[in-house]
Structures are given as C-alpha cells and as structure tokens.
Amino acid sequence: MNRTASVSHNYAACLLDNRQASYADLTYPGCDMPPTEYAPSDMRFSINLWKNDPPDYVDLICMIPNGTLLMMKAPSSTTIREIKVEVVKMAKQNCLGYMIKDACDYQFYGISVFNIEPYTDETKRLCEVQPHFGLLSLGDRTDATSFSSDYELTKMVSGMIGNSFDHHRTQGTPEIDDFRRSMTDLCESIEVERSQFTWQQRLLYEHPLRLAGSVDMPELIRQRHPTSAFLIVVKNENDQSTFTLSVMEKDTPFSLIESTLQKMNRSQMKMNDRAGDYILKVSGRDEYLFGDHPLIQFLYIQEALSDSAVPNVVLQSVIRMESYINHHNEQSMGLKRAPKKDRSVVLHKAPTSLWDLGNYFQLTLHSISNVNYDKTRAFRVGVDVGLYHGEHKLCSQRSIDAPNGSSDTFLFNDQIMDFDIQMRNLPRMTRLCIVIFEVTKLSRSKKSSNNKDNAQKDVSYNKNPLAWVNTTLLDYKAHLRTGRQVLYTWTYADDIQSDEVFHPLGTIEPNPRKEECALVHVTFHSSGAESVRYPCENTVLQYAADRALASLREKQQQPAEPEKPLKDLKELVANYTGLDKIYEMVDQDRNAIWERRNDVLRELPEQLPILLHCVYWKERDDVADIWYLLKRWPLISVERSLELLDYAYPDPAVRRFAIKCLQILKDDDLLLYLLQLVQAIKHESYLESDLVVLLLERALRNQRIGHYFFWHLRSEMQTPSMQTRFGLLLEVYLKGCKHHVAPLRKQLQVLDKLKQVSVLAKKGSKEKVKTMLQDFLRDQRNTGVFQNIQNPLNPSFRCSGVSPDQCKVMDSKMRPLWVVFENADLNSNDVYIIFKNGDDLRQDMLTLQMLRVMDKLWKRDGMDFRMNIYNCISMEQRLGMIEVVRHAETIANIQKEKGMFSATSPFKKGSLYSWLKEHNKPADKLNKAINEFTLSCAGYCVATYVLGVADRHSDNIMVKRNGQLFHIDFGHILGHFKEKFGVRRERVPFVLTHDFVYVINKGCNDREAKEFCHFQELCEHAFLTLRKHGCLILSLFSMMISTGLPELSSEKDLNYLRDTLVLDYTEEKAREHFRAKFSEALANSWKTSLNWASHNFSKNNKQ
DSSP states (O other): OOOEEEEOOHHHHHHHHHHHOOOGOOTTTTSSSSSGGGGGGGGGGGGGGGSSSSOSSSEEEOOOSSSSSEEEEEEOOBBBBHHHHHHHHHHTTSGGGOOOOOOGEEEEEESSSSSSOOOOOTBBBBBOOOOGEEEEEEEEEGGGGGGOOOOHHHHHHHHHTTTTTTTTTSSSOOHHHHHHHHHHHHHHHHHHHHOOOOOOHHHHHOOOOOOOOSOOHHHHHHHTTTTTTTEEEEEETTOOOOEEEEEETTOOOOHHHHHHHHHHHHHHHHOOGGGGEEEEEEETTEEEESOOOGGGGGGGHHHHHHHHHHEEEEEEEEHHHHHHHHHHHHHHSSSSSOOOOOOOOOOOOOEEEGOOOOOOOEEEEEEEEOOOOOOTEEEEEEEEEEEETTTEOOOOOOEEEESOSSOOOOOEEEEEEEEEEEEEOOOOTTTEEEEEEEEEEEEEEESSSTTTOEEEEEEEEEEEEEEEEEEESBBBTSOOOOEEEEEEEEEETTTOOOOOOOOOSSSOOOOSSTTSSSSEEEEOOTTTOEEEEEHEEEEEEHHHHHHHHEEEEEESSSOOOOOOOOOOOOOOOHHSSSSSTTTTTOOOHHHHHTTTTHHHHHOGGGGGHHTTTTTTTOOOHHHHHHHHHHHHHHOOOHHHHTTTTSSOOOHHHHHHHHHHHHHHHOOOHHHHTTTOOOOOGGSSSSOOOOHHHHHHHHHHHHHHHHHHHHHHHHHHTTGGGHHHHHHHHHHHHHHHHHGHHHHHHHHHHHHHHHHHHHHHHHHSSSHHHHHHHHHHHHHHHHGGGGGGGGETTTTEEEEEOOGGGGEEEETTOOOEEEEEEEETTTTTTEEEEEESSSSSSHHHHHHHHHHHHHHHHHHHHTOOOOOOOOEEEEOOOOOOOEEOOOOOOOOHHHHHHHHHTOGGGGOTTHHHHHHHHHSSOOOOHHHHHHHHHHHHHHHHHHHHHHTOOOOTTTEEEEEEEESEEEOOOOOTTTTTTOEEEEEEEEESSSSOOOOHHHHHHHSOOOOTSHHHHHHHHHHHHHHHHHHHTHHHHHHHHHHTTGGOBBSSSSSSGEEEEHHHHHHTTHHHHHHHHHHHHHHHHHHHHHHOOOHHHHHHHHHHOOO
C-alpha cells in the first residue's frame, strides 16, 4: 500500500522537536481522509513490533522533507539505503516532488519517545535498526548536527572503547582534563587541514600510497626482468574488458593510463577519453597507484613481480572516485563538537625551584589497610620504600615493619622516613616505589652432627611481596607532590621474574579497583615552601652553560694537557657496543667515557645510548650537562633512536630527542615499529608526551596507521593498569577522526558476532557446530553486520559479505572459526581468516612483526628470502584473527599423503619433493619452486634460530604449492622449548630435515652438492646480516617486556637473543659459531624426523 498525503512543515517539525509522538497523536492537518485510512490495520499493535522475532514485512510511515507523509510496506530484511532510495523515488513522483533532491543528499532518522537517532550506517537492515512505531524521518545530511550532540558522540566512542573505560570516571582530574584539552586542540587543527583536502589528498589519507624507498628496480627483480620491461593487466571498470600491456621501469601510472586508453580506443573506436579522467586501482583491494612515481616504486608491483605474477589493476573513473570521496566526507560530518570552554588564566605565586632545596627527601608513612596476607603463616608485615629513575635505584631503600594491627590494617604512628638524597638532586622522572610484604617462617628438619638420630629444626625466613605501587614525585606540571595522599596498590604477580622486590617498571596508574586493593597512606613533605617546581628547560640549560664556561676558564688558567688519542675512546666505547654489554659497564669506564662526552658528540654520535649509561642521574650537574649536550647532538639512526624509548631512559630530554629523530621516519617504517611504539607509551610518566603526540599525529594523518593504532590500543583495554591511559588515547583518536568511526564500529560489530558464535562452537560434534555456524551466518539478523566491512587484518581489503557455505569450525583445542568473506571487488579472490577465541595472539603478532623486520633488513642487504609472513592481529584479551595462506599444506599432511599415512612417513625423504613436482609442471616451473623453497627455508632456518622459536613439528610448518616454506603458530619463543619428563623434546637449533635437503638438492642426498653448499652460504649471510642489527632486535624485544607476555616478562628472557646473536664475537668467530649450529641441526635431523613420526602417529592432521 503506497499513499501520500500533504502535511504542513510545522507539524513535521513539531513532531520531531517534541519527541513525544505516539500513534494516538497522528492526526494529519489538511488531509481529506480520516487517520484510520492512513494507518495499517494493526497500527495500534505496532509499538510491540520488535518485541518478538521480526515480521517478514513492516508497515512504515516516512516523513518527507517537502511536508508529505509516505506509507509503505517493506521486507524486514531490507537495508536502510534500499528503503531510502525507494522512498526518494516515490516522493519525486508525487505532489511537490520537484522539491526532492537525490537520495545521496538525505539520511533517515529514527524517532523515539526520548530521542531522535540518525541512521548513519545505511547497510543495516530494518530488523537490526528496529525503528520505533515504524516511524522514519527523511532529512538532509547536513542537518545531522541539529540532532546530535557531543554527548551522543562520547556515548558512541565509549561503547567502541569497551565497557572497561568509563568516560565519566575519568573526568575531574586536572591531568586528564588538560590532556583532553591539549589533544583536542591537536585533533581540531588536523581536522581543519582535512576539511580543505582535495579529493586526491583525501584519497591519500584514506588509502596512503605504498612506495619503496628507491625509484630503481630492485636488483633481485631485475634478474628476472633484465630488459627492465614487465607486463601489467589493466581492466576497464565499466565493461570489464582487459588489456595486457608491456611497461618499462620508469613508466608512471599516468603513462600506463595513456597507453591503456590508446589500446582501448583502437578496439572500441572511442577517442574522447583523457588520461586525467582516470585513476588506477589495484584489483581486489582498496589500494591506488597515482602520482608522479615510477610504477616499479609501488610495493604492490614489486610484490607481484617477486612472486612471478602479473600485476592486475583496474581503470576507474575520476568522477566516480571524486563523488565517493566527497560523499564520504559528508558522512563524516554527522556529529558536532561541543563549543570550547574559556580557559581562564589563574595567577599563582612563583614556585620555589627544586634545585634550591638542599635538605634530604622525607616521606611520612601513616598506615596500610585492606592488606591481604597469610594470617596463619606470616609473623610480621612491613613496607619497603625506594626511589628509582628508570631501573636505577637513586639511594638506599627504607624498610619498616608494621606494628601489630587489626586483621588487615596497620598503623605506623606517622613514621618519618629519611632518604640519603638531597631534594635538588632528584631527577625529573623520579619514581617513589612502595612494596607491602609479609615475612613467613620456613622450617625444615636437619640431623644433628653429634647424634644422627636426633633431628633439629632449621628455621629460615621468607620475605614475600604482596602488593606494590609506584607514583612520580613530581606531577605532570613538574610540581612536587605535597600533602597527604592515598596510594592504591597492585597485586604482586607470581610470574614477575625479578630478583628485586620493587617493581619500578610497573605502571604509575592507581589501581581502579579501589575496594579490592591494599591502600598506603602517606604524606609528601613540602619542605616549608608553598609550591616547589622542577626548573624549566631554559633554566637547566643556562645552568649547564654557566658550568661549561666556568670549566673552560679554569682550564685556560692551567697548563695545557696533551690531547687524548681518539683511538683510546673508540676502543673503550667498542667494548660496550652490544646492548647487553652496556649493563656490565664498570665505574672506571663510565667515568672515562663521561669525561670525554664532547668527543663522543663530535666523533661517535651514534653511541649516545652508551653515553647515557654514564650519566649519574642522581647528580643535577650531570643531568644539566646531558640536557645541554642533547641540544647540540646530531640526529642519530632510527635503530638507535628506538633504544632511547626503552624503560631504561625515562628522562624527558632524552625521550624528546628520540622523538625528534623518529620524526623523519616514513609512515611505512613507523607502521613496522608501531607495535613497540604503542608499548613504549607505557614507559611514559604522564599522559601527554612527545611520543603520544607523534603517534596521534601520524594516526590522524594516515588512516592505515590509525587503523592499527586503534586495534593495538583496544586489544589491551582489559588490562586494568592501561584502561585510563589507552582509553583516553582511543577517545581522542576517535573524536579526532569521526569519519573513521563507522568502519571501525562495523569491525567491532563483526567481532562481537564472531565472539558470540565461537562460544557456541566450542560445544558439540564437528558437523553439528559447522551447521550451527553456517545457520548463524545465514540468519538475516546477522547478515547485515558482515556486509561492507574492512578486513581488520588488512583494511585495504573490503568485504561485501560472508560466504556461509565455505565457513567451518576447525579441529584444534579452542575450536577456531574458518571464516570466508566475499571480496567487494568483482571477480576478485575471497578473503579467508581464522578467528580465534581463547588463544593469546600477542606473541604471534610480535614474532611475525620481527620476521617482517628481518625480511626488511635482508632486502636492504640485497637478499630476498621469499618469506611468507601472514597477518595476525590481537583484538581483545585472548581474541583475534589470523590470515589464511591459500594454496598451502602442512608438512604433516604432505608426508602422510605421500607416505600412504604410515607412521614412518616423516622418514620418507622423497615425499615433499614428489608433492612439489606434482604441483609444478613442467621442469622449469619445478626449478622455480625449488628455488623458492631453498630461499624461504634458509630465511626461516635463521629467523627461527635467532628468535628461539620452539615447538616446531610437522603441523606448524607449511609449504605453498609454489615452493615457499613458512612457519605458523609461535606459542613458544626465546628458547622456551617444551619438555617431557624433564627431557627437552627439541634438541636441534633449527629444523633442517633430510627431506628438506632432498628438495634443496633437486632430488639427491649429497650434502656436498653445490646446491646445498649455496644454501649454507645463504644461511650464513642471513645470520651475519641480522647480527649487524643485533642492537635493534634486542631493543625491539626489550620494549615489549611491559606487554606481560609469559615468555617475555623480564631482562632475563633476552638472554637467549644475546646467546644466539653473539654480539661480542668478531664476524669470523660468529660465522664459525653459526656453522657449528648448522652442522648440529643437520646431524640431529633424524631426531626431528622421529618427533614428527610420533606427532603424525598421535594426531589425525587432515582437516
């Protein structure tokens, strides 16, 4: 039933403004027919329309901007966009239709008793939106701000961040309020820039170009294309016609478009098209090739040519692209920001400089309460207090035993604790670290030396830390904390592997679970001054300059000393060039290097981290001098700069210098290290820092970085110590780029649906849960969620929906889901992902990222080991996605298939070679596959050895049909090898079995064959290259210690890397060391085959 009736604009506006409409109120001024003729027969029951399962059809009342009402019946599975298009079409055909604009100019609003809600996600279906009373109001998109508020935006953003983040709980704290204001100013300035973007600039922001560092063809690709020419397939978007063209190394996207149009015009007799009217898009993904760059510089082209594939691109109309971008721009403007509040300036009395205070630091301990300790075994409870700068203790700690108290509260009678460090020498980032401990008696019997029959009790005492808390002595404005405060502690986790009682690297955030944690009541002394502040940077620099001038004058009055040879300094510094060696520096060398700090500045600037370890941070003179030096220090490499963001360097001037060096980092390189950079935020003492500003700016200017920035932050929102810090960053980012909210929110909805069905999939038989999964995905209440989404693993891939028939539940313990999405691009490959609920994927993410780093280092050194590094992302605690590598099979399945499924199949050396031969015909294709296998096997042998990847069996090593070998499942790294009955299962440095050797040698066993000798040379070269960048590898892992991974929780876990990289060896000695490991792996390969036979026998691997 389709009818329209004229209605006054005033009535429509009144209905919207009052927000109190009900069906009883629906009277239509100016209508000839009574209301009952307009209402569906069951109108009085429509208020309960969505109470039960949605009906097949829904009666709708649509309010049109030209003052008319339109009645229609629509299937409940219809999307909002489809209804809008139909409504606009019908409205144009009726009275006052000339006033109606195009459908893209409007959006629907749902009307409820309490609110007016804009339907910004038009892919949702009626059954999902469930409009109250069946009422829909069609309004201008530009009018969206009239119906929205900052409150609604905050509510939406808070929902996306997660239930663990409470926006209102974070209000009212001065540091948080100032952080929000400062970051809002940053976001608004970037938003103003974006609002003035052309469509090309907008495209660059949403889909940044992936470019290589050099405009020249890589040597490895040139070997395959000696003439510098290669083929590209171009598809015409309009008629799907395809053209294959040969292009040269220096050809640009524009010249390729010109050549395509010439060829297209000749075949289709068209002469009107111009190259400037088109743009090139990579087939199957939202990635574009444009600008004045050689085609060979685009990474997509290089990746395709490296895979011996022909690049495929699509010719798209610029008009269509411009319309899409502008439409997307309009959608992003749906929510307005609250007006800025005036920031009044309050004048305070000038604070006293901390450097003017010569007294020693004091702290009053009043009490501890809500202490959870073992009342049956503990005979005393106490408190340890220390002052730290990074990991370094600034002075002697204080320890106080608690007097007897109540069951969980102990009073210390206002005990004043004195520390042997003057106030003036406290570094800017000094941390007060407190630990509550219990002491228990441990008794054991021992035999008396006089009488073997008589036993004595040997009593020892065990000091067991219960809870810890850290706080800065100076607040975010550099003011000394004063007065009485309550500190909310954290439980001392059992898995913290440290000999220290204190936990100085832990968070400075108070425990949000205030009712559950132990409390420490202290008073910070004011030293008699009303306000005390750390001196500003200019004051510190002036102090250092005055000292330098005085020292110079003093030297001029003394006899000239002979200049010390630079060779001596270089040799001294060379002793500590390995990151692990810095921590072993003796005081004599520390003083010698610090004395020649100006020589280090002039001659060895890359050794800044070593010089920083020579600073006595508890001496203000040293602090002033290093600040003064850093102002003159030249920029250092990115690798050394990343080291300075480690927890060992908390000083603000050092971290500011590191960020200054990282500013030159290209977006692709920043993305490579983003995982560590996000973790480094945990080492910042305050919410706002140079690192936070750098990451936020890059995320706001590059949506690809923003995508991963969002997920890296959100994946840790269930960690209580990070909820406030990371939650605020997520809030700022989402409010700063509202156009990115919709696609991220859509991904979160997909995550919720997959999480929901994955819980159900853990119960029942394999076939039963497979049917359940497919039925769930077909349900019309769920299908809309999976439509038009970006792949969280790689946002360049856009999916139009899910393919239920191809989805299944996998066999492994946690029952992961095998989910297949349909590519939004026509005739493009589907997108396959594995969704895991119950496995911690953070370690897999770290290992895969390190493999990417290694691959980049090797390629920079002229080696391409054909690494197949799939994508993996952790999205919540023990929740995430993994990319499926297509056309690949596990070694176990290959061996069992070719070994007729016998237990001895792993010992049949020809099975893998036979499988490759079967999938690679004729002979030249097989030779290519063997070369791919040889290169990739070399890369993974060295990478897994250096990283200490354990639990290597035939089900987590795979081979693609083209010959590429790769490893999966990185649950154990850094040498944490599995044991059974106290015996280590894996006794080889890396996996190099006899069937691998058989493939490398092209079907023979001779370990002296030239092919195998070449393979060993590749491995040695790969190892020595990684060794050259050992400090980078160590620092990247060191930055991840704060992640909380079980196998990377302390500095001790880095010892495996130090042992494998042998940074203290000469290159020749390191080569001999690796050769010994290579021989060991080869000699013991039979043990690996034996383990694999046992594995194959105990499991049915074929899925």
